[in-house]
Amino acid sequence: MHSDHKIAWLTVVCLACAGCRSVPWPNVWPFPERELTTYRTPSMRVEALEQFGMRSTSVDSPEQREITDQLARQMQVEPDPLVRRAVVRSIAEFRTPMAQQVLVAGLNDQDMAVRISCCTALGRRGDAESVAGLANALRTDENIDVRMAAAEALGKIKSPEAMPALAAALDDRDPALQYAGVQALKSITGKDYGPDVETWRQVAAGGNPPMPEPPSIAERLRKVAPF
DSSP, rough: OOTTHHHHHHHHHHHHHOOOOOOOOTTTOOSOOTTOOOTTTTTHHHHHHHHHHHHHOOOHHHHHHHHHHEEEHHHOEEEEOOHHHHHHHHTTTSSSSSHHHHHHHHGSSSSSHHHHHHHHHHHHHTGGGGGHHHHHHHHHHHOHHHHHHHHHHHHHHTTTTTTHHHHHHHSSSSSSHHHHHHHHHHHHHHHTTTTTTTHHHHHTTTTTOOOOOOHHHHHHHHHHHOO
16 A cells, blocks of 8 residues: 555655755754754654744745745655654645645555544645545555545545545445545535435435435424333
8 A cells, every 4th residue: 555655755855856946944953954863853853843834824935835845855754753743734834836745645654643644634725636645545545544534634625526535435334434424525515414325325426316304293202202
């Protein structure tokens, strides 16, 4: 599943290097340029990364691209998954093309928690261009928690393109993933067909099944009757 993660990160880093300009870099990084980080200073690196996230203006600009290029290169060489998660949280604050590419590439990270963080970040951003990567994670990731995070993220994107992708959740044998798929489709459509998975499969396929009839007063009374 994750044999292509190195290729994905190499592609992102090459893009970062291609776009990098010779602009002086603020002296907030806790280690020299090009020096590989080590397990001995993870808290220092996480703290520095949090400062990077606070520099976001939520606007795509040359300065913002410079920061996300730096974060992309750090993501590629960082051996500590806890620090890679900090990179994800930080870069998710930026609205640059590189930030989006790093988050999508992170769906192939070796660490489960990093992949979940990327799903969460992509769902929060709500960009329709994230659908393909999240759909692939939903279909192929070996970890059920990652797949559920991908389903939840697709529901937050609220794009018609996300609906067919959620069919993979409805077809899964795991009831929890089916439930996540139903909740995501409820969020996208604003409709409630109840727990009937088959009806939601029709919705995911682009159908428009009739809404269920509301229960009668007698049926509602039977549900609350003590005998």
